[in-house]
Amino acid sequence: MSEEQRKVDQAGVDELYAEAEHWHVNTGGETIHAKRVPGKWRNLKWLGNAVWLIFFLGPYLRWGGRQAVLFDIPERQFHIFGLTVLPQDFWMLSLILLFFALLLAVSTALVGRVWCGFFCFQTVWTDIYTWIEDKLEGNPQQRRKLEKAPLDGRKLRIKLTKHALWLIIAVLTGISFAAWFTDAFVLWGQIATLQASTVVWVVIAMFTAGTYLLAGFMREQACFWLCPYARIQGVMVDKATALPTYDYRRGEPRGRVKKGESETNRTTGDCIDCNQCVAVCPTGVDIRQGQQEGCITCALCLDACDTVMDKLGRDRGLIRYMSLEELEGKQPVPLWKRGRVWVYTGIMSIALAGVAYGISTISSLELKVLHERQPLFVLQSDGSVQNKYTLKILNKTNFDMEVAISAEGLEGMVLVGAEKPVTAHSSNVTATTVFLRVPREELESDSQPVVFHIRNLKNEQFGAERESVFVGPRH
């Protein structure tokens, strides 16, 4: 590099100095003690947190004599209120997953990481844990002081209380998780009498350890370095996405309020450099440097800044939900003109339609017919042709059924082996073998369609049918 070029590059190097000043990688070396400021977004965050009450309380809902929502893995059946889903219906699960994956994508495209900021278990549990910390240890300054203070009776008492509360929440989290997979009331009984299965203990232990470590200690580090969603959000966000943004046009040049300076002839922008937005940020981000990977778009800095603006009598919204385009002074693109929104909504509708179709056509009785291949057909001594079929009857109800089997399709066809009704066991597949015999003269080709029917003898509403083939000698 020549001397001359070096001079020309000086501007670029200056920029690097500026960058190096902000070169801050949060590796968790120091705990972030965020200040809690009340406000609109704080309230919304509580609402978001409250969604998780479903997780804690849901298992105790009852429906028709059993747990309303129960994912019974050993029995391989999922009960969702009146609906029972067996592994055979699992294609619907993939559609539901698709729906939620795209819901995540579309919400991120519109308003950034709302999931992270308001709903994610990592941030919700962390928020509850730090709320407890705040109540017990005081505001961030007091907390930092306590951290440095020598261990005395008071500190020990506070710390023990805090960790005990954390652990209680962690254990409850583990139990609540397990309660979705086994009867919740029975589970509590088993836990109380120490009779739960090893699997249950291991699940509870893992969730307890996970919750305690992740919400108590890892906190924003999990969002920074562990969470894959935090890393792929970049591709879902575009210039039209509304994100918590610092309006630098309004705020800069920032400067402290000088005593005696009047509002009308101040030389500074609206930002008074009080650092409140940084103080409240649970991930320790300075939003004034622009949107960045650490920001979980929890909007708590909006509350903080609005409080400051209110005190000063300046307009709220120095930090507000705003897209990059708006920040650059462009008109925001209306929703219906954004291709992404249409594509995402389209795929979501298809997924929802598929699930709706699946649920509406889900039947209590299903029939599968396997045509015997070795041999395809057998000639009988009376000159008729016999085919062998294995019928698999899936009974998705919770009671056994007596089902009658019948078949139709060919002239002179006789069904053998289904004289007595078959007991289709509840939530199970019952296999039975039957034979069809057709006089050879009646066969018109070497493969003809036949239809098997099953119906419940007591309740005609339960029935199913399935097409199969009847194979004969070559014509």
Next chain:
Amino acid sequence: MTDKVFPGESNTGHVWDDNLRELTNDPPRWWTIAFWASVIWWIVYGIIYPTWPVSLEGANKGLLGWTQIQEYQQGVAEIQAVRAEFEDQIKAKSAKEILADPGLTDYTVASAKVLFGDNCAACHAAGGAGNPGFPVLADDNWIYGGSIETIQQSITLGRQGVMTSHGKILSGQEIDALANLAVNLSQGKSDPEGMTLFTQKGCIACHGPEGKGMQVLGSANLTDSIWRFMPGGFESAKYTITHGVNDGTDPQTREAQMPSFKDRLDEAAIKKLAVYVYQLGGGQ
């Protein structure tokens, strides 16, 4: 030099493309903890389980004394414990009693499938579909009887078809007439002339007065539409009448032999096979 360009920054001094440099920031603390935890895990694992090679024979034994072959044997033992319940019942019950129990029949059929493949399918084909010269087991036609007991007996003791070679006893015309009779009978047509010859020549001794065969002797039922020797029809019947079955005096005689399985398989296996054959489609 790097210090001059990037003052106060702790980097390794490696700079590429003017400003790309390697920093010496500490890794995240949780990462360091996880790293050392996994190192400790690895050491503990290596002490408990066979992990590192100690000699040419292989790895250290490990405190738990775990081996793959042990785990395999445990797995086999577990399966056998599950099977034992059924196997004991099969040993204790007769084939008929097994058939009366649907659950046990299912087990028997499933486990006999392999036995059938190993011992029977070579002649009778998979699923008892039959081969030229070897009877179909899935139909309702039984030369020696289709009850579960006779099936079991056929497998245990084997069967030997017998029919005299008539090539030197009967004239060509008579043989043609009798072969014609066989075709007519199989199609349900009456043939009084043929029947007269049939009676005169002593065919009724084995095949019965109406040609319906006798299961005790293993003589074929001529009145049904199934042919013992394929492809069936006039030429097949003529050949059978001329050369007989298992007739040592006629080198061209038909062969019809079912070996005895008494010495090859134990009783339980034969019972299983009988049940399997019975439920193929034609058991009576």
